[in-house]
Amino acid sequence: xxxYLEMIRIRFLMMLAYxxxxxxxxxxxxxxxxxxxxxxSAIYGEKDAIEGMSVxxxxxxxxxxxxxxxxxxxxxxxxxxAEIKEGKVAVELIRPYNYLGMKTMQGLxxxxxxxxxxxxxxxxIVSFIFPLQFSADLTTWLFFAVxxxxxxxxxxxxxxxxxxxxxxxxxNTGLIRAKRVVIDLFSGLLIPISFFPNWAQDIxxxxxxxxxxxxxxxxxxxxxxxxxxxQAIILQGVWVIILVIPIQILWVIAKKxxxxxxx
Amino acid sequence: xFYIRIFFQYVAQYMKTRxxxxxxxxxxxxxxxxxxAVNLIFILVVFGHTNLLGGWTRDEIIFxxxxxxxxxxxxxxxxxIWDFNERYIVKGELDRILTRPIHSLFQIVLxxxxxxxxxxxxxxIAVMFYAGNSLGLKLSWADxxxxxxxxxxxxxxxxxxxxxxxxxxxxxxxxxSIMPMMYNIGNYGRYPVDIYNSVIRFVLTWVLPFAxxxxxxxxxxxxxxxxxxxxxxTPVIGIVFFGISxxxxxxxVKRYRGAxx
Numbered sequence: 333x334x335x336y337l338e339m340i341r342i343r344f345l346m347m348l349a350y351x352x353x354x355x356x357x358x359x360x361x362x363x364x365x366x367x368x369x370x371x372x373s374a375i376y377g378e379k380d381a382i383e384g385m386s387v388x389x390x391x392x393x394x395x396x397x398x399x400x401x402x403x404x405x406x407x408x409x410x411x412x413x414a415e416i417k418e419g420k421v422a423v424e425l426i427r428p429y430n431y432l433g434m435k436t437m438q439g440l441x442x443x444x445x446x447x448x449x450x451x452x453x454x455x456x457i458v459s460f461i462f463p464l465q466f467s468a469d470l471t472t473w474l475f476f477a478v479x480x481x482x483x484x485x486x487x488x489x490x491x492x493x494x495x496x497x498x499x500x501x502x503x504n505t506g507l508i509r510a511k512r513v514v515i516d517l518f519s520g521l522l523i524p525i526s527f528f529p530n531w532a533q534d535i536x537x538x539x540x541x542x543x544x545x546x547x548x549x550x551x552x553x554x555x556x557x558x559x560x561x562x563q564a565i566i567l568q569g570v571w572v573i574i575l576v577i578p579i580q581i582l583w584v585i586a587k588k589x590x591x592x593x594x595x
Numbered sequence: 596x597f598y599i600r601i602f603f604q605y606v607a608q609y610m611k612t613r614x615x616x617x618x619x620x621x622x623x624x625x626x627x628x629x630x631x632a633v634n635l636i637f638i639l640v641v642f643g644h645t646n647l648l649g650g651w652t653r654d655e656i657i658f659x660x661x662x663x664x665x666x667x668x669x670x671x672x673x674x675x676i677w678d679f680n681e682r683y684i685v686k687g688e689l690d691r692i693l694t695r696p697i698h699s700l701f702q703i704v705l706x707x708x709x710x711x712x713x714x715x716x717x718x719x720i721a722v723m724f725y726a727g728n729s730l731g732l733k734l735s736w737a738d739x740x741x742x743x744x745x746x747x748x749x750x751x752x753x754x755x756x757x758x759x760x761x762x763x764x765x766x767x768x769x770x771x772s773i774m775p776m777m778y779n780i781g782n783y784g785r786y787p788v789d790i791y792n793s794v795i796r797f798v799l800t801w802v803l804p805f806a807x808x809x810x811x812x813x814x815x816x817x818x819x820x821x822x823x824x825x826x827x828x829t830p831v832i833g834i835v836f837f838g839i840s841x842x843x844x845x846x847x848v849k850r851y852r853g854a855x856x
Contacts, residue, residue, distance in 0.1 A: 359776060360775060371641075374790035383644070513633050514629070517636060
């Protein structure tokens with residue numbers, strides 16, 4: 333366990349060394365939030381509420397969805413792809429830790445860093461610019477904390493899956509790009525799932541993506557009742573467990589057919 | 596003439612290298628398509644809840660998006676200078692460029708072109724025809740020519756802005772993240788400017804004129820007469836911004852001292 337904690341710490345320190353990159357990152361995210369804020373304001377127009385959400389809840393949704401993305405988002409799929417292509421993965425495999433576990437911990441180190449240096453200050457800045465609404469209810473924050481951690485795990489597991497495909501496809505830059513676009517849409521980052529037409533909602537219900545952005549953002553904006561929130565969090569947890577299965581299967585197959593050239 | 600000949604020689608070489616890895620090319624085009632589809636889905640879903648967006652209908656917004664895709668496709672095919680700083684200044688590659696017999700910027704355009712992005716233009720035109728059809732738009736004889744003019748204007752606006760930002764590297768060689776920021780600001784131009792507040796509208800029209808890549812020119816084909824003046828300004832703004840960017844580029848190149856050995 334110690335070595336994984338150490339991994340989180342090292343990644344955190346590594347990110348700290350390059351922190352200037354993050355100030356512009358906040359600006360970029362604020363620009364995106366702004367674009368969607370104006371769009372949604374225009375969409376609401378005179379309407380008080382759409383699908384049970386007021387315009388302020390919507391702006392808060394957009395802001396928190398983007399800022400939370402900074403926490404759960406990571407590039408471990410690309411890192412894995414690079415390590416596999418360069419053959420570095422051979423060294424990683426003989427080291428005394430679980431490669432996938434170690435990658436997850438690196439992602440978590442990155443996430444924790446961005447939570448403190450990106451999401452939190454970003455959220456404060458954005459709340460000065462746009463009218464947002466923060467919950468005063470402690471349980472909401474508690475639910476949100478649990479939910480956002482689970483969304484990190486779901487997103488990371490999907491990244492691990494994409495990363496492992498490099499063993500079979502060799503070049504998966506296109507796949508990684510496509511995955512990112514699909515997740516932005518289906519996770520509810522761009523539009524809350526409840527805004528989709530019913531048939532699409534029925535399909536999305538059975539996919540893990542809504543656990544990435546939709547659930548924590550809905551909890552944060554108080555758009556879920558306590559019961560709904562608990563159910564959604566349980567569902568997130570179930571997905572974390574389910575996703576372990578394909579990862580393990582693919583990982584075992586991948587290790588068997590791995591050929592490292594040279595070294 | 597010499598420039599045109601060189602251009603086509605580079606295009607031919609480019610095709611050869613890309614055709615070598617067809618699967619890769621296919622996946623890239625596919626993920627571009629997916630990205631455009633996501634933006635369209637966004638518009639469609641949003642209009643499931645409202646009939647008008649700042650006074651514009653669903654099909655009009657789709658039309659604007661379709662139009663935007665065409666100059667954007669041209670821009671991303673020929674102006675891949677977002678990594679100019681790392682690729683040419685920091686590594687000293689610009690030394691090599693300057694020894695070539697053609698204008699340095701043109702040489703970079705040739706080297707860095709990504710013709711597969713042109714597929715975006717095909718998608719864009721298809722989207723425009725679809726939206727125009729459901730709006731009942733009529734095509735007059737002048738429309739194709741104006742379309743071409745506006746598309747080129749839009750491309751020059753995009754190109755001009757990004758060249759200017761690339762030029763920052765001539766004066767300050769630190770890495771800046773302005774480039775990715777610009778790509779995000781560019782997205783604002785895809786929607787009618789009336790939905791933004793007046794400051795943003797002013798910026799999108801005169802400072803970073805991204806509105807001339809999407810809404811303004813598209814408004815002409817949609818018959819929105821209150822925007823006609825802006826529509827016809829598109830090529831002017833394009834030429835002005837591109838012209839200024841070339842001037843800045845030239846004086847930047849004069850300042851360039853090379854990096855390392």
